[in-house]
Amino acid sequence: MLARSSLRVFARPTTRIRYSTMATPFKIQLEPQNSGLLGMKLGQSEASKATDLLQKDLENHHVFFNESGFHDHIVHQVLTLYGTGATTKDLDTAYNANKAYQLKAMKPKSDVVDKLEHGSDWSEYLGKGRNYATFFRFFQDEIERIGWQDTLKEYLFKDDARGRDMQSRLFAGILHPLIQLLYGMEWSQPMIIASALAQTAVHRDDYKEFLTAAAEKAQASDAPPKMKTIGGLYEDAVKNEKLRKSSHWDDSNRIFDGVFTRAKDEMITLAARVRIGEEELDEKIAEMVHHSAFVASAAAFHPPHAPRFEFILMHHITSTPFFLTLKEQSWIPVSTKARFLENKVRMDLLQYIARGSPALRSDLLRGYEPKDGEKLVGKPENLFPRIHKVVDDGHTVKLARALMLAQRITKPYENKEWVKIKGDDEWLRAVYLLLDANEEADRQGGTMWVRSSGFDEAWEEIPKAKM
Incomplete structure (x- = not known):
């Protein structure tokens, strides 16, 4: 027995x-x-x-x-x-x-x-x-x-x-x-x-110490000022030379050997500025989703190379649908939802700095000319049949879906100061940017993603853009 x-x-x-x-x-x-x-x-x-x-x-x-x-x-x-x-x-x-x-x-x-x-x-x-x-x-x-x-x-x-x-x-x-x-x-x-x-x-639990320290500092009597916008934190990170230069191309692990070794206190202080009140949860979820989409898309440019989305930052947008589902669960306390959102934004910041703080080229995103020329689809969803044909492990279609969900959740807030991708046309260009890059890489057997795009060395295996 x-x-x-x-x-x-x-x-x-x-x-x-x-x-x-x-x-x-x-x-x-x-x-x-x-x-x-x-x-x-x-x-x-x-x-x-x-x-x-x-x-x-x-x-x-x-x-x-x-x-x-x-x-x-x-x-x-x-x-x-x-x-x-x-x-x-x-x-x-x-x-x-x-x-x-x-x-x-x-x-x-x-x-x-x-x-x-x-x-x-x-x-x-x-x-x-x-x-x-x-x-x-x-x-x-x-x-x-x-x-x-x-x-x-x-x-x-x-x-x-x-x-x-x-x-x-x-x-x-x-x-x-x-x-x-x-x-x-x-x-x-x-x-x-x-x-x-x-x-x-x-x-x-590699990030437990960092997330705990940031949460504790956020509640301390000497806590740094609360963020105004998520995008503002990224701007402040780039202005902080110690943070911006904390990750090196030759680091074995760009978070632990880079950011946490050279600028740990500065990183914790920046992360402690992420504080989200229960009354602002819905808008802050929308802002986080939007900004994750913006960072992933705007960091895809490194002239004269062909555009490529950054592999790690891409996960920080494909994970955002979790929060769209989370916010609708009435059985989860609002305080819990806010705590999870704070940690997501803190991890977003950490990975952005670890990837070399890539330049966010909103100008090139707005001006991107899809390879379809004048024969553009009316809405991003019409591109799914082509996206489904890209052979990979699912990252392309996940990213495309996440961009479209980001577009939808942004619509009620289009007049807010934190909005970086405005209007249906710019969102459509972001999806075309992804499709063009990955269709080309799939067709040629090339690299679909760039890794740590803030470093020039990361782009050496990416082909030059065709003029």
């Missing part, structure tokens, strides 16, 4: 939460009427195909695909393709292009699952990729027991030692745990939410 803890590994626990849909912590189920934030009209065949591919990925693949901790993006890619109207063929093509290099899923350790369930000290198991399957099963069990909302409240959103620790891990790994969670919450898929919490748990 197997012990109870062993049974948990081989048999799914008896259902204790009655779900309004067929989606459970162990089963993906997409329905066409839930098409995600863009609200596009989707079909049953596409929903069924995406459901099948997501189930295969979560059951068969580890969250990392190598020992360096590079992430499996299939969940993000499939759901973004699905939510932007991709065909079943597009979905199959994307999955097949990325499944071969994934690591095989491990089996959960039943004894550790049992220890986690009974409130043992997690420190022995956190931050280690080999424990992903074990945390995945633990969070599946918890969601089965109390539901995904209460599981998130207990293990992530709670303002206690464990919650704050998990929050710092959520922002690690170039925001990938947060990105995984955004897709689970956006489509109300408990299985993806369990995987996101597990992914969070196996990331290191």
Whole structure:
């Protein structure tokens, strides 16, 4: 006879939460009427195909695909393709292009699952990729027991030692745990939410000290002045020579060997100026989403080279849909939403400085001439069929979707001083900028992204723009 803890590994626990849909912590189920934030009209065949591919990925693949901790993006890619109207063929093509290099899923350790369930000290198991399957099963069990909302409240959103620790891990790994969670919450898929919490748990807490220090300094009696706009913080960062020069091209890690080694106090002081009141939450979410889109787009220029989006900063816009979903969740305290938003803006600033504080060429963005010439589409969404044909690991379509969502959330605030991309024409140019760059790179087998674009050396492998 197997012990109870062993049974948990081989048999799914008896259902204790009655779900309004067929989606459970162990089963993906997409329905066409839930098409995600863009609200596009989707079909049953596409929903069924995406459901099948997501189930295969979560059951068969580890969250990392190598020992360096590079992430499996299939969940993000499939759901973004699905939510932007991709065909079943597009979905199959994307999955097949990325499944071969994934690591095989491990089996959960039943004894550790049992220890986690009974409130043992997690420190022995956190931050280690080999424990992903074990945390995945633990969070599946918890969601089965109390539901995904209460599981998130207990293990992530709670303002206690464990919650704050998990929050710092959520922002690690170039925001990938947060990105995984955004897709689970956006489509109300408990299985993806369990995987996101597990992914969070196996990331290191490298940013805990920084985020904690910034939050404490923000509340101190000698706190620096509160920011006026997010964009103003970037301008102040560039004016601060010590901060601007803190990251070097030859640093092994441009955050830890660069910013935190040469200008740690200055970085914490700048981050402490990020303070968001509950009464301004909605507008500050819009401002953060907008500015992330602006930074990613305006940093794509480095004449005479062809434009390219910066790889790390791109994640800081593709993660923003999380906050569009977060703000609509009435069961999450507004104070919690504000705290998460503050940490996102602080991480945005940190990564911008670490990437060499690239020049933000709003003039070149406004004046960008798409390669389609005068035959431009009427709205960015009309470009999705072409975007779906770009073969990568999902970053292109995720970025395109995030830009379009940024355009939508900006509209009510177009007359605000913080708005940098104005009008439908400029937003359309930003999406064309992405499409032109990545179609060309895909066609020529070249580099789609530039890494650390604030350094001239980063552009050496990017071709010169054709005049």
